[in-house]
Amino acid sequence: MLQINNLHATVADKPILKGLSLSINAGEIHAIMGPNGAGKSTLGYVLSGRPGYEVTGGSVTFSPLPLAGGAGGGPETGTSLSGPPLTPPAGGRGMDLLELDPHERAAAGLFLGFQYPVEIPGVSNVQFLREALNAQRKARGEAPLSGGDFLKLARAQADAMGMDMEMLKRPVNVGFSGGEKKRNEMVQMGILDPKLAVLDETDSGLDIDALRVVGEGINRIMRRPDKAVLLITHYQRLLDYVQPDFVHVLADGRITRSGGPELALELEREGYRELAA
Amino acid sequence: MTIALPTRHDEEWHYAPVEVLAGLKALPEAQHILVAAGETHPVYKCVSTGSASKVDIQRYQIDIAADARCEAFFLLTGGGYKRLDIDVTLAEGAHFELGAVGIGRAEEVTEIVTRLRHVAPGATSNQVMRGVAMDTATITMIGRIDVARQAQQTDAALGVKGLLLDRTATINARPELEIYADDVKCAHGCAIGQLDEMALFYAQQRGLPMATARNLLMQAFVAEAYGAIGDAKWREHMTGYAEAALRGTF
Numbered sequence: 141m142l143q144i145n146n147l148h149a150t151v152a153d154k155p156i157l158k159g160l161s162l163s164i165n166a167g168e169i170h171a172i173m174g175p176n177g178a179g180k181s182t183l184g185y186v187l188s189g190r191p192g193y194e195v196t197g198g199s200v201t202f203s204p205l206p207l208a209g210g211a212g213g214g215p216e217t218g219t220s221l222s223g224p225p226l227t228p229p230a231g232g233r234g235m236d237l238l239e240l241d242p243h244e245r246a247a248a249g250l251f252l253g254f255q256y257p258v259e260i261p262g263v264s265n266v267q268f269l270r271e272a273l274n275a276q277r278k279a280r281g282e283a284p285l286s287g288g289d290f291l292k293l294a295r296a297q298a299d300a301m302g303m304d305m306e307m308l309k310r311p312v313n314v315g316f317s318g319g320e321k322k323r324n325e326m327v328q329m330g331i332l333d334p335k336l337a338v339l340d341e342t343d344s345g346l347d348i349d350a351l352r353v354v355g356e357g358i359n360r361i362m363r364r365p366d367k368a369v370l371l372i373t374h375y376q377r378l379l380d381y382v383q384p385d386f387v388h389v390l391a392d393g394r395i396t397r398s399g400g401p402e403l404a405l406e407l408e409r410e411g412y413r414e415l416a417a
Numbered sequence: 418m419t420i421a422l423p424t425r426h427d428e429e430w431h432y433a434p435v436e437v438l439a440g441l442k443a444l445p446e447a448q449h450i451l452v453a454a455g456e457t458h459p460v461y462k463c464v465s466t467g468s469a470s471k472v473d474i475q476r477y478q479i480d481i482a483a484d485a486r487c488e489a490f491f492l493l494t495g496g497g498y499k500r501l502d503i504d505v506t507l508a509e510g511a512h513f514e515l516g517a518v519g520i521g522r523a524e525e526v527t528e529i530v531t532r533l534r535h536v537a538p539g540a541t542s543n544q545v546m547r548g549v550a551m552d553t554a555t556i557t558m559i560g561r562i563d564v565a566r567q568a569q570q571t572d573a574a575l576g577v578k579g580l581l582l583d584r585t586a587t588i589n590a591r592p593e594l595e596i597y598a599d600d601v602k603c604a605h606g607c608a609i610g611q612l613d614e615m616a617l618f619y620a621q622q623r624g625l626p627m628a629t630a631r632n633l634l635m636q637a638f639v640a641e642a643y644g645a646i647g648d649a650k651w652r653e654h655m656t657g658y659a660e661a662a663l664r665g666t667f
Contacts, residue, residue: 189621190618190622191614242618242621242622243624243625243626245622246621246622247624251622254619254622258616260613260620260633260634260637262636262638262640263634263636263637268620268623269623271633272620272624272625273624275629276624279624332623
């Protein structure tokens with residue numbers, strides 16, 4: 141699904157990613173751990189195309205699986221996936237992710253869960269998400285969702301995350317607590333139903349109960365044979381709820397070690413210093 | 418009542434292109450609005466000259482009697498030189514509400530100038546001014562509030578915000594308060610900036626193309642001026658006109 145090859149990137153001319161390679165297949169959950177300043181958030185921004193994050197070398201190929209049952213697959217139809225075709229879409233080469241504008245990457249199925257979700261005064265969550273979803277659907281050649289259908293979808297996703305529908309009518313993230321913002325990211329992810337979610341420290345700022353709810357949300361929305369997750373985190377604790385298939389250590393702009401879930405425990409015990417070297 | 422043509426020495430015309438007034442004999446007369454005691458008077462108006470060579474100066478003199486309200490909402494957009502000039506006198510317990518939006522592109526000049534005279538105790542006012550300037554447009558927003566010595570318990574708020582969409586555009590914002598009473602609340606805020614880049618990226622990451630994302634943020638910005646419109650239908654009208662003006666299809 142995602143093939144990152146020898147990726148180099150700079151921010152304000154400062155090299156941050158220095159030859160990062162990573163391969164993620166459909167159905168897999170990967171966790172990236174690493175010390176502060178290693179380039180974890182930069183990786184999320186580079187993948188999603190944030191202006192100012194300049195790629196200076198390497199490639200990223202994104203090959204989302206075709207939608208099960210053709211176009212129009214919201215989260216409901218997605219569950220009916222029985223035997224997903226395990227080949228990338230026509231041509232089999234996937235797309236050069238770095239060539240696409242941020243909104244095109246989103247429409248192709250990439251979702252970035254922000255470490256610090258942004259406040260947008262004056263724009264309600266409902267309006268924001270409906271416009272976003274319909275822009276994505278338009279880009280994919282799908283019919284727009286009607287107001288009623290959208291509200292049904294939004295209500296279901298908000299309920300699943302234990303978020304009051306009234307909050308969805310309020311301006312995007314304005315006046316939300318840290319935990320509510322992260323919950324809202326998950327509601328958005330549920331509504332937009334991406335193929336690949338890059339979740340940047342979605343666990344930070346959450347209390348224990350909220351951590352469980354968010355973890356369950358990730359599993360519910362993304363734990364599917366045709367989807368994949370890249371979890372960026374500092375701590376092992378989110379991984380208690382979202383079991384990763386692979387754990388990587390990111391240090392000084394590249395992956396220095398990869399392993400199974402046991403690596404996260406080892407990191408928690410030993411710290412990064414020993415393992416990153 | 419006409420007044421002689423102003424010059425740049427007049428404080429309230431400091432930023433105005435006074436040369437465009439040369440063709441006028443005098444300033445147009447102010448429209449008088451008298452709001453009788455206890456009544457509420459709404460004003461909704463779009464000012465658009467429609468042509469780059471035209472001048473449109475709208476002057477209002479508003480007297481709000483005791484415990485009366487005037488709620489005035491304006492949109493200024495389109496070619497030429499437009500000026501909204503409002504002079505308000507508030508009696509005891511009166512309220513003045515203003516929401517004014519100026520949207521300028523090309524070489525348009527837009528001015529929103531208010532002068533509020535709190536002359537009696539207990540009057541309140543709330544003014545929201547929003548300017549969006551593109552290309553080489555100029556928008557000037559001047560809000561002056563005079564609070565007389567006897568006007569205790571005045572509660573006046575003035576919020577002025579400008580959005581510069583191009584480096585070549587200009588926004589002048591000047592809140593002015595002259596307060597002679599000692600038991601009053603006068604809040605004023607003034608900010609000029611650009612669209613929030615992080616919010617733009619956030620919206621794009623969720624799937625909105627750049628142009629749509631910018632529009633959404635601009636709409637939210639100007640809608641703040643019409644938030645106080647109590648009549649939902651008029652609020653929708655004014656917001657709709659402003660959105661059309663932002664798109665350039667007013």
